[in-house]
Amino acid sequence: xxxxxxxxxxxxxxxxxxxxxxxxxxxxxxxxxxxxxxxxxxxxxxxxxxxxxxxxxxxxxxxxxxxxxxxxxxxxxxxxxxxxxxxxxxxxxxxxxxxxxxxxxxxxxxxxxxxxxxxxxxxxxxxxxxxxxxxxxxxxxxxxxxxxxxxxxxxxxxxxxxxxxxxxxxxxxxxxxxxxxxxxxxxxxxxxxxxxxxxxxxxxxxxxxxxxxxxxxxxxxxxxxxxxxxxxxxxxxxxxxxxxxxxxxxxxxxxxxxxxxxxxxxxxxxxxxxxxxxxxxxxxxxxxxxxxxxxxxxxxxxxxxxxxxxxxxxxxxxxxxxxxxxxxxxxxxxxxxxxxxxxxxxxxxxxxxxxxxxxxxxxxxxxxxxxxxxxxxxxxxxxxxxxxxxxxxxxxxxxxxxxxxxxxxxxxxxxxxxxxxxxxxxxxxxxxxxxxxxxxxxxxxxxxxxxxxxxxxxxxxxxxxxxxxxxxxxxxxxxxxxxxxxxxxxxxxxxxxxxxxxxxxxxxxxxxxxxxxxxxxxxxxxxxxxxxxxxxxxxxxxxxxxxxxxxxxxxxxxxxxxxxxxxxxxxxxxxxxxxxxxxxxxxxxxxxxxxxxxxxxxxxx
Numbered sequence: 001x002x003x004x005x006x007x008x009x010x011x012x013x014x015x016x017x018x019x020x021x022x023x024x025x026x027x028x029x030x031x032x033x034x035x036x037x038x039x040x041x042x043x044x045x046x047x048x049x050x051x052x053x054x055x056x057x058x059x060x061x062x063x064x065x066x067x068x069x070x071x072x073x074x075x076x077x078x079x080x081x082x083x084x085x086x087x088x089x090x091x092x093x094x095x096x097x098x099x100x101x102x103x104x105x106x107x108x109x110x111x112x113x114x115x116x117x118x119x120x121x122x123x124x125x126x127x128x129x130x131x132x133x134x135x136x137x138x139x140x141x142x143x144x145x146x147x148x149x150x151x152x153x154x155x156x157x158x159x160x161x162x163x164x165x166x167x168x169x170x171x172x173x174x175x176x177x178x179x180x181x182x183x184x185x186x187x188x189x190x191x192x193x194x195x196x197x198x199x200x201x202x203x204x205x206x207x208x209x210x211x212x213x214x215x216x217x218x219x220x221x222x223x224x225x226x227x228x229x230x231x232x233x234x235x236x237x238x239x240x241x242x243x244x245x246x247x248x249x250x251x252x253x254x255x256x257x258x259x260x261x262x263x264x265x266x267x268x269x270x271x272x273x274x275x276x277x278x279x280x281x282x283x284x285x286x287x288x289x290x291x292x293x294x295x296x297x298x299x300x301x302x303x304x305x306x307x308x309x310x311x312x313x314x315x316x317x318x319x320x321x322x323x324x325x326x327x328x329x330x331x332x333x334x335x336x337x338x339x340x341x342x343x344x345x346x347x348x349x350x351x352x353x354x355x356x357x358x359x360x361x362x363x364x365x366x367x368x369x370x371x372x373x374x375x376x377x378x379x380x381x382x383x384x385x386x387x388x389x390x391x392x393x394x395x396x397x398x399x400x401x402x403x404x405x406x407x408x409x410x411x412x413x414x415x416x417x418x419x420x421x422x423x424x425x426x427x428x429x430x431x432x433x434x435x436x437x438x439x440x441x442x443x444x445x446x447x448x449x450x451x452x453x454x455x456x457x458x459x460x461x462x463x464x465x466x467x468x469x470x471x472x473x474x475x476x477x478x479x480x481x482x483x484x485x486x487x488x489x490x491x492x493x494x495x496x497x498x499x500x501x502x503x504x505x506x507x508x509x510x511x512x513x514x515x516x517x518x519x520x521x522x523x524x525x526x527x528x529x530x531x532x533x534x535x536x537x538x539x540x541x542x543x544x545x546x547x548x549x550x551x552x553x554x555x556x557x558x559x560x561x562x563x564x565x566x567x568x569x570x571x572x573x574x575x576x577x578x579x580x581x582x583x584x585x586x587x588x589x590x591x592x593x594x595x596x597x598x599x600x601x602x603x604x605x
Contacts, residue, residue, distance in 0.1 A: 004274040004314050006080035008060035008124070009304040011048050015193045019186065020178070021050050027176035032145055032154035034162050034175055037183040039318045040219025043157045044126055044304070046183070057121035059084055059113075063128050066354060068135040069391075070094060070102070071384035074109060081113045090563060095384040096417040097567045101604025102136065106143040108603060119151030127317070128158035138165045145174045184216025193218075197225055219302070219318070223254070254301070255326065265292050267330055270323035271343045273355045274312045279346050283339070337363045348372060357392060366400045370407055377410040390414040405433035405442055412449050420457035424450055441482045444474060448493045455496060464501040471497070475507060478514065488527040491515045495534040503538060529558055529568055536575050540582060548579055566603040570596055 024047075027033040035043050051058050059080050067073040071094040078091035091112055098105040117123070131137045141156070142165050148154055156162075162170065162177065169175040185193070190211040195201045202210075214220035255263060268284045269275050277290035286292065293313050297303045302316035315323065328336065344359035353376055360369035373392050380389040393401065393411045401407050409430040416423020427449035434442030447470055454463050471494050481487045494511045502508075515531040532555045539548035555572050577592035599605075 004306045004312055005062045005064070005076060006060065006083070007306045007308065008051065008058055009044060009048050009306055009314075011045065011052050015189060015196055016049055016053065017042075017046055017189060019189070020046055020182065021053065023178060023182060024050055027178060028153050030173055030176040031148035031152075032156060032169070032175045034156045034158065034166075034170075034177045035183070036158045036161055036177065037180040038217070039159055040217065040222075040302070040316070041180065041183045042218040043183065047124060047126075047155055047157060051122060051124075057084070057118040058124060059117065059122075060124045060126065062126045063137070064130050065132060066388065067130075067137055068132045069385055069387040070136040070140060071386070072388055073137055073140070075383045075385060077113065078109075081116055084116060093382075093384045095565070096386070097565075098384075098604045099417070101600075102140070103143050104601070104604030106140050106604075107147050110144040110147050114147070114149050114152050117152055119149075120153075121151070122153045122155055124155045124157065126157045128156050129160045133163070138163045142166055142169060145169050148174075183218075185211070185214075185218060185221065186216070187211050190214075190216075190221060193221065194225065197222070222302075252322075252326075255323075261286060261288065262292055262296075265289070266296075266323050267327040268339060270315065270320050270327055271340050271359065272347070273352075274306070274314045276310045276312050278310060279350070282346055283342055341365060341368075344368075354388075361395060366397050370396055370400055370404050374404065374406050374410065377406070377413075381410070381413055386414040386417075402433065405430050405437060405439065405446075408433060409442065409446055409449070412446070416449060416453045416456065420453045424453035424457075427453060440474075440477055440480065441486050444481060444486050444490050447471070447474065448489050451493045451497045455493075455500065461497075461501045464497050468497060468502060468505070471511075472507060475510065484518070484521050484523050485527065487514070488518045488521070488523045488531070491518050492527055492530040492534060495531060495538070499534055499538040499541070503541065508538075525558060525561075525564075526568065529555060529571070532558070533571055533575060536579075540575075540578055543582075545579065545583055548575075552576060552579060566599060567605055570599055570605060573599070 024033065035047060037043055048060075050056075059077075061077055061080060063073075067076075074091075074094045078093070081091050082089075092105070092109055094102070094105060113123075125141070141154075144154070145166075161179075162175065166175055170177065187208070191204075191207050194207050194210070201207075210221065210224055214224065255266070258266070265280070265284050265286055269280050272279065272283070275293065277293055280289035280293060281287065293303075297305055297313065302319035304314045304316070306312045306314065331339070340359045340363035344356045344363060344365075347353075347356035347359065353372065357369055357372055360366075360372065369392075373389070373396075377389055380386065389410060393407055393414070396407065408426055412423050412426035412430055415426060427446050431443060431446035431450065434446055447467065450467055451464065454461065454467075471490075474490065478487065478490070481490070491511055491514045495508075495515055498505045498508050498511065512535065515535065518531055519528050532551050536548050536551040536555065539545070539551065552572070552575055555575065559568055559572055573592045573596035577589050577596065580586075580589035580592060
């Protein structure tokens with residue numbers, strides 16, 4: 001992940017727009033403010049300047065298309081929240097069990113996030129226009145507005161008007177708006193900015209003419225001033241262009257006057273989402289990378305700078321798009337592919353996996369990208385970002401996808417909680433592919449997925465009969481399995497499947513002994529808890545309440561950790577309720593049921 005996504009840009013030498021600062025002071029009476037204007041209207045600079053002027057604690061977040069996977073949004077926002085918090089406790093991850101209660105999860109998440117921020121403080125969602133029209137982020141923001149406490153403000157920066165889903169928030173004065181009419185430069189602001197940035201300020205008449213021509217558009221004024229440094233300019237021609245065309249026109253004029261090394265540098269580095277001097281030097285071969293980046297920023301070439309262990313730079317989206325269009329016209333197709341491949345490798349080496357994967361796709365390297373995706377698959381699932389993983393896997397060419405059984409396996413993992421039948425079909429395909437390759441670990445994991453999909457669907461356990469014999473076959477290879485985690489997962493699902501379908505199976509005791517041994521090992525807690533829970537159910541169904549109570553106590557001791565996921569606590573309360581029910585203790589049973597329902601309601605599970 002690039003730290004620029006969750007870092008506030010440094011404010012460069014710009015005009016402090018006190019008029020807008022006063023306006024923002026007024027809108028902060030509402031929980032949130034929507035700041036909208038065209039690209040280059042100074043939204044980011046205005047808000048960053050206001051935060052710096054008032055020394056406000058700030059969480060800054062750049063929205064992008066990847067936030068269409070709402071679990072990714074919560075994950076990265078949680079990373080940012082953890083960085084700011086006095087305590088380093090993780091914020092909750094949007095894992096599949098919350099899928100039907102996202103509004104509740106959202107409120108709980110933001111309550112925890114806002115509680116961590118110093119007050120008064122602000123949260124900024126920049127580039128909000130990059131969120132796809134049809135995505136859950138808009139609903140999440142609407143729900144977040146309901147829980148913003150006094151002393152915290154949310155600023156949303158966008159090139160577009162608020163989406164319709166936020167209309168009620170505006171009507172209820174939860175959300176104020178500072179729009180393009182307010183962001184436009186006033187005549188005096190244009191005069192002050194021209195005098196601040198011009199080595200030789202033009203006459204009052206020329207400044208007035210410029211103000212009318214750019215119509216208060218900050219980027220247009222900066223571009224005009226940049227060109228005016230090298231030649232006289234006929235402002236009358238300015239009327240022929242739209243704002244976007246003006247940007248492209250003047251940017252090209254500036255670009256054409258740059259030296260050849262700088263031109264190649266700009267075109268080449270435009271493939272990177274953020275740039276460090278080290279990365280730029282490796283990508284372009286230029287020994288002057290740091291000086292060029294610094295000069296670009298000092299010359300106000302629409303480039304932001306972000307602090308960190310190594311300073312990073314980021315081109316303004318309009319500037320970057322111009323450079324990318326120019327690069328496509330300048331470089332050959334082969335050169336562009338090699339450039340993107342080289343950039344992808346640099347990003348991968350720095351741990352910026354998502355942009356690296358995108359560039360590997362664009363450079364036509366599916367075999368590279370599938371290996372990179374698979375290296376991240378387990379972590380993405382843990383983070384709840386299955387939608388992102390699924391989208392990547394589905395972009396792979398079919399022949400590459402089926403060449404890698406683990407690609408099929410991880411797509412199965414993405415799907416089986418949403419559609420158990422589809423997940424089961426994919427797990428069965430992975431099982432077959434792993435069998436052809438003789439991959440015992442893959443065979444075991446796929447069988448676990450098949451059995452889990454059948455039990456998770458909770459409609460008929462009869463299909464287990466087809467697959468339980470496979471457990472017997474794998475039982476002979478158990479000791480040779482490559483990891484304790486694979487052994488643990490297989491033991492847990494074997495016990496569960498046998499308990500709910502064939503509790504008198506002759507190998508039940510064998511699997512139970514293996515499960516007992518797993519409890520002594522250093523493996524993920526959820527596997528241990530599943531083994532204990534299954535042994536508890538077996539004793540409950542057998543009428544052995546004494547042993548069931550013993551296992552429940554073991555379970556309870558393991559879930560004392562403050563970071564334990566709520567669904568594991570719900571599983572405990574479910575066991576306790578059934579235990580008390582069978583023990584004819586209706587009062588204790590009702591108490592457990594009520595606690596479970598309250599926990600489910602509070603967490604969104």
